Amino acid sequence: MPTEFDSVFARLKEILVKHAGQLAVKTDTTDCYCLEAPVGPATIRAWGGKARKTAIPVAWVEIGKAYVSFHLMAAYGRKTIPAPLRPRMQGKTCFNFKTIDEPLFKELEQFTARGIAAFRKAGFIAAS
Numbered sequence: 001m002p003t004e005f006d007s008v009f010a011r012l013k014e015i016l017v018k019h020a021g022q023l024a025v026k027t028d029t030t031d032c033y034c035l036e037a038p039v040g041p042a043t044i045r046a047w048g049g050k051a052r053k054t055a056i057p058v059a060w061v062e063i064g065k066a067y068v069s070f071h072l073m074a075a076y077g078r079k080t081i082p083a084p085l086r087p088r089m090q091g092k093t094c095f096n097f098k099t100i101d102e103p104l105f106k107e108l109e110q111f112t113a114r115g116i117a118a119f120r121k122a123g124f125i126a127a128s
Helices: 002-017 041-046 102-121
Strands: 024-028 032-038 055-063 068-072 094-097
Touching: 002 032, 002 055, 002 068, 002 102, 024 055, 055 102, 068 102
Parallel strands: none
Antiparallel strands: 024 032, 032 055, 055 068, 068 094
């Protein structure tokens, strides 16, 4: 299973690498890849007007014991999660995968791009 997880991780990482130019790479290891951005005004308002951190994680992928998880903070509170992705959701921002599923990954890629753009537009993250 670890080699299968490695290939799933690599494919999911490809989705995030496309956004590395507009977001900062916080972590890039063999089992975790994380993108972050400076906090925006909406995040500061949500924190009661006081900045708690200078940057927040936006999206990351990591290998776990039972699956590879893809986290997208922009999915939090979204009412329109694409139907094919809903069965893969664990919690409010996490999608779990054990194998490569190209049609599903294409859907996730599009959802990720829309989500990051909406996250920025809503002011949760600022330009890096």
